[in-house]
Amino acid sequence: MTQTQPLHDVTGLVQPLLDRLNRELAGDLRPGHVEMNPLIEHVAGFRGKQLRPVLTFLSAMSMRGASHSGGIGDDVVTVAKVVELLHTATLVHDDVLDSASVRRRIQTINHLSGVETAVLLGDYIYAKAFHMAVQLPDPTAARWLAETVRVICQGEITQILHRFDYQWSEARYFTVIAEKTASLYAAACRLGGYYSDVRGANEGRLRALEEYGLELGIAFQIVDDCLDLDGDEEVVGKSLGTDLSKGKITLPMLYLLRDEGQAQKLRDLLGTSEAEGLRRLKAEFPLEHAIAYAMEEAQRRIAKAQASLTQLPEGPARTALDRLAGFVLTRRT
Amino acid sequence: MTQTQPLHDVTGLVQPLLDRLNRELAGDLRPGHVEMNPLIEHVAGFRGKQLRPVLTFLSAMSMRGASHSGGIGDDVVTVAKVVELLHTATLVHDDVLDSASVRRRIQTINHLSGVETAVLLGDYIYAKAFHMAVQLPDPTAARWLAETVRVICQGEITQILHRFDYQWSEARYFTVIAEKTASLYAAACRLGGYYSDVRGANEGRLRALEEYGLELGIAFQIVDDCLDLDGDEEVVGKSLGTDLSKGKITLPMLYLLRDEGQAQKLRDLLGTSEAEGLRRLKAEFPLEHAIAYAMEEAQRRIAKAQASLTQLPEGPARTALDRLAGFVLTRRT
Numbered sequence: 001m002t003q004t005q006p007l008h009d010v011t012g013l014v015q016p017l018l019d020r021l022n023r024e025l026a027g028d029l030r031p032g033h034v035e036m037n038p039l040i041e042h043v044a045g046f047r048g049k050q051l052r053p054v055l056t057f058l059s060a061m062s063m064r065g066a067s068h069s070g071g072i073g074d075d076v077v078t079v080a081k082v083v084e085l086l087h088t089a090t091l092v093h094d095d096v097l098d099s100a101s102v103r104r105r106i107q108t109i110n111h112l113s114g115v116e117t118a119v120l121l122g123d124y125i126y127a128k129a130f131h132m133a134v135q136l137p138d139p140t141a142a143r144w145l146a147e148t149v150r151v152i153c154q155g156e157i158t159q160i161l162h163r164f165d166y167q168w169s170e171a172r173y174f175t176v177i178a179e180k181t182a183s184l185y186a187a188a189c190r191l192g193g194y195y196s197d198v199r200g201a202n203e204g205r206l207r208a209l210e211e212y213g214l215e216l217g218i219a220f221q222i223v224d225d226c227l228d229l230d231g232d233e234e235v236v237g238k239s240l241g242t243d244l245s246k247g248k249i250t251l252p253m254l255y256l257l258r259d260e261g262q263a264q265k266l267r268d269l270l271g272t273s274e275a276e277g278l279r280r281l282k283a284e285f286p287l288e289h290a291i292a293y294a295m296e297e298a299q300r301r302i303a304k305a306q307a308s309l310t311q312l313p314e315g316p317a318r319t320a321l322d323r324l325a326g327f328v329l330t331r332r333t
Numbered sequence: 334m335t336q337t338q339p340l341h342d343v344t345g346l347v348q349p350l351l352d353r354l355n356r357e358l359a360g361d362l363r364p365g366h367v368e369m370n371p372l373i374e375h376v377a378g379f380r381g382k383q384l385r386p387v388l389t390f391l392s393a394m395s396m397r398g399a400s401h402s403g404g405i406g407d408d409v410v411t412v413a414k415v416v417e418l419l420h421t422a423t424l425v426h427d428d429v430l431d432s433a434s435v436r437r438r439i440q441t442i443n444h445l446s447g448v449e450t451a452v453l454l455g456d457y458i459y460a461k462a463f464h465m466a467v468q469l470p471d472p473t474a475a476r477w478l479a480e481t482v483r484v485i486c487q488g489e490i491t492q493i494l495h496r497f498d499y500q501w502s503e504a505r506y507f508t509v510i511a512e513k514t515a516s517l518y519a520a521a522c523r524l525g526g527y528y529s530d531v532r533g534a535n536e537g538r539l540r541a542l543e544e545y546g547l548e549l550g551i552a553f554q555i556v557d558d559c560l561d562l563d564g565d566e567e568v569v570g571k572s573l574g575t576d577l578s579k580g581k582i583t584l585p586m587l588y589l590l591r592d593e594g595q596a597q598k599l600r601d602l603l604g605t606s607e608a609e610g611l612r613r614l615k616a617e618f619p620l621e622h623a624i625a626y627a628m629e630e631a632q633r634r635i636a637k638a639q640a641s642l643t644q645l646p647e648g649p650a651r652t653a654l655d656r657l658a659g660f661v662l663t664r665r666t
Contacts, residue, residue, distance in 0.1 A: 031487060032484070032487050032512075033487060033491050035491060035494050035495075036487065036490055036491065036494070039490070093452050093453070093456065096448070096452055097448070097449040097452060097453070114493075115429070115430070115448075116430040116493055117490055117493055117494075119426050119429055119430060119452055119455075120426070120430070120486045120489050120490045120493070121486070121490060122452075122456075123426065123455075123456075123459065123482065123486045124483055124486035124487060124490065126456065126459060126460075126482075127459075127479055127480075127482035127483035127485075127486060128479075128483050130463045130475075130479040130482075131476065131479035131480050131483060133467075133479075134466075134467060134472055134475040134476045134479055135476070139467055139472065142463075142467040142472075142475065143464065143467045143468070146460055146461075146463040146464035146466075146467055147460075147464050149456065149459075149460035149463075150457055150460040150461050150464060151365070152460075153453045153454070153456045153457035153460060154364060154365050154366060154369065154457060156453045157369055157372070157450055157453045157454060157457065158366050158368060158369065160446075160447075160449050160450055160453070161368050161369070161450075162368075
């Protein structure tokens with residue numbers, strides 16, 4: 001069994017919807033001028049696990065206790081497409097921020113066409129996503145997602161403003177990762193549930209889906225931050241150690257900073273090159289303890305996400321959401 | 334009389350609305366985390382002539398033949414704020430694209446806080462603007478403006494893809510400047526008119542306002558492209574010659590490229606440093622003819638903009654729009 005097999009079992013339930021989403025997105029993004037086509041097609045290559053649209057679809061199904069993807073309306077598909085496009089726009093801009101040259105083993109837009117094109121292409125995709133959102137007759141998604149993007153940027157900016165800030169706390173770390181990462185997961189889940197049956201929308205169930213997405217997203221980011229320190233570059237498919245070199249203080253580092261002796265050594269190490277930083281971190285620090293500490297927090301978040309699912313009707317979609325949460329803890333990419 | 338006096342006479346009519354807009358924007362942009370405050374306050378310093386909200390307000394008044402700004406509703410103010418914020422977001426990203434260090438004599442965000450913060454702050458302001466737009470009960474502005482931002486980015490990307498492209502034509506130049514610059518002027522005018530009286534919205538008048546904004550915006554960009562080649566850096570307040578150094582082929586250059594002998598010399602000059610490029614352009618080319626040629630086109634556009642105003646009721650707002658169009662041709666900043 002390959003490593004992505006468990007996820008495939010989960011997404012199989014929504015595969016017809018995912019296929020439709022990817023088919024439609026290719027047409028939706030078609031630009032006004034043909035010379036932009038190669039850029040738009042290149043960006044499609046960044047699509048990975050498509051976790052966010054999977055969550056939107058499963059949330060829509062679980063809201064109604066549906067056992068198959070039939071009967072999921074056009075509005076849910078639109079929400080899933082908008083969420084996926086917003087995520088794509090953040091990736092294009094993230095690659096500019098990180099001066100990254102490779103994403104998912106293909107060239108980034110900034111590497112391929114320059115920083116200017118990458119900034120503008122991200123803006124283009126954001127605008128396209130908002131334009132799709134405001135076509136929905138019910139403005140809830142457009143309002144919620146515009147606020148979500150504001151919150152994502154707020155989280156990212158706050159993290160940048162606190163690089164190399166040794167007063168940084170776990171509480172602020174959790175706030176920032178909830179904003180920059182988990183808020184879009186929460187929106188994907190809540191809005192999938194909302195648009196599956198607007199008239200029958202049950203606030204208790206919507207809150208449960210939102211909570212599930214939020215805790216799942218927090219756990220996802222904690223695992224991401226662990227992989228940046230102890231992942232296998234070949235498997236993860238992107239360069240690691242960037243948090244260390246950029247002075248972004250993540251949960252495993254906060255654990256190490258608790259010890260006064262280690263703290264001084266870690267301060268000296270932050271800002272050095274990725275390779276050197278990772279080598280010394282592995283050689284001179286109890287990295288496995290720091291990772292274990294962070295992963296325990298991720299496990300607690302996943303347990304909380306799974307617990308909130310009990311508010312939803314039983315059925316294959318709820319089971320899939322439960323298994324998907326478990327997958328977050330074991331992922332290596 | 335100072336150079337901005339004529340514009341001041343025009344904007345006096347909407348000064349109470351502009352004051353309200355600036356007062357409200359300060360509160361609207363207040364961020365979730367206090368450490369972002371200095372960034373938000375710094376960006377407020379980029380505000381210049383505020384041409385776009387002035388156009389929204391004058392369009393709203395002229396639609397009804399109103400002689401004063403009383404009776405202009407909250408929705409028009411919201412549209413003007415959204416248009417101003419979208420423009421601000423494009424400025425923040427433009428400064429990243431141009432690696433500019435100064436805007437309106439203050440530091441750019443990328444110079445002050447780095448490229449990462451500038452990219453994210455632009456995204457933050459876009460998201461805030463869209464969030465304000467989707468609060469309007471009538472979704473027309475949100476839909477129109479999301480599409481406008483997509484078109485702006487499309488125009489900017491197309492221009493970048495055609496740098497140093499000596500097959501570039503006047504037709505494509507006009508398409509690109511209509512997209513990247515004039516589309517937001519057109520939206521500011523049309524939506525101001527639309528929200529001044531949604532139920533009484535008269536498509537003929539709205540089209541006239543849109544046409545006025547479009548032609549005004551095209552003329553504005555032509556003048557901008559002339560100032561980049563023959564403006565006074567002290568007066569314009571930003572570094573000039575950037576189109577030359579970046580290989581962006583503007584209308585005066587298209588004129589010079591018509592002559593085969595000059596064309597080869599100009600090709601050699603594109604891509605050199607700003608100072609050297611400008612010095613040689615002024616010394617070795619009939620620059621005054623090229624500027625005169627471009628300014629004649631700008632004049633034709635302004636005449637077209639003014640002609641479209643005849644579709645609107647007479648009154649001080651219409652007169653102000655007419656004078657504002659004339660101002661575009663004489664501006665030196």
